[in-house]
Amino acid sequence: MKHYYLIIFFFICATSFGQESKNGGEIEGFALYPNPTINGKVFINTADNAPKKIIIFNVLGTQVLETTILGKELNLSDLDAGIYVLRVLEKDKVATRKLIIK
Numbered sequence: 001m002k003h004y005y006l007i008i009f010f011f012i013c014a015t016s017f018g019q020e021s022k023n024g025g026e027i028e029g030f031a032l033y034p035n036p037t038i039n040g041k042v043f044i045n046t047a048d049n050a051p052k053k054i055i056i057f058n059v060l061g062t063q064v065l066e067t068t069i070l071g072k073e074l075n076l077s078d079l080d081a082g083i084y085v086l087r088v089l090e091k092d093k094v095a096t097r098k099l100i101i102k
Contacts, residue, residue: 027088027095036100040077044069046090053089056099058082076101
């Protein structure tokens with residue numbers, strides 16, 4: 001059963017990265033740390049440091065979190081341990097990354 005989740009996760013990632021972005025492209029200076037996280041917090045740095053809309057999906061493609069942050073800190077204490085897809089939208093740009101919570 002775990003293999004099916006892994007296959008679905010890679011399919012979601014492949015289609016997300018394979019599509020041409022309708023937005024202005026990749027976020028400049030994007031950094032996500034620590035990844036994997038163990039304390040329920042991650043920090044998201046960008047060159048512009050503007051407000052960011054955060055959308056997180058589980059491996060099945062279900063949206064589990066949508067929020068907007070003004071600074072750099074994102075609280076993930078409500079999420080269970082696992083692998084997620086994190087999408088960050090800042091101004092007209094987007095970045096998608098794999099996020100691991102231990």
